[in-house]
Amino acid sequence: MQILVDADACPSVVKDILFRAGPRVKVNVTLVANQFLRTPPSPFIRAIQVPSGFDVADARIVEMAEAGDLIITADIPLAAAVLAKGAHALDPRGEWFSAENIEERLTIRSMMDQLRSTGVDTGGPPPYSPRDGKQFAAQLDRFLARRS
Numbered sequence: 001m002q003i004l005v006d007a008d009a010c011p012s013v014v015k016d017i018l019f020r021a022g023p024r025v026k027v028n029v030t031l032v033a034n035q036f037l038r039t040p041p042s043p044f045i046r047a048i049q050v051p052s053g054f055d056v057a058d059a060r061i062v063e064m065a066e067a068g069d070l071i072i073t074a075d076i077p078l079a080a081a082v083l084a085k086g087a088h089a090l091d092p093r094g095e096w097f098s099a100e101n102i103e104e105r106l107t108i109r110s111m112m113d114q115l116r117s118t119g120v121d122t123g124g125p126p127p128y129s130p131r132d133g134k135q136f137a138a139q140l141d142r143f144l145a146r147r148s
Helices: 012-025 056-064 076-084 102-117 130-147
Strands: 002-006 028-033 045-049 070-072 088-090
Touching: 002 012, 002 056, 012 028, 012 045, 012 130, 028 056, 056 076, 070 076, 076 088, 076 102, 088 130
Parallel strands: 002 028, 002 070, 028 045, 070 088
Antiparallel strands: none
């Protein structure tokens, strides 16, 4: 089992949580981004820089993902792709993507894209809060505890 992180838009607090958790439980954490990422020295943590381009990092994560892996992403289509491979997907706010909710999330995402394309301001997600970080840490800890 490994943890793959869609790191381009991942909050720093989530990366910090993963930087502590990976070595603690001896699980490899790989950040994938189209920009250089600084990581702490650890045999359990690495960063992969991919070329810029639409969904290049996502494609690399899907390519690397295997059944049982944990993928950290807020990207709904990426979550759907890794779920189809038997991986688990957790968003940085601590919400799980699952076979039961992914179709609904894809439908809502598509509807919001259509509204935006007609000029409707749909707003965006609320700012990342300390509560989001705590929720993420709690879900990650539960997941890792079940795996050990």
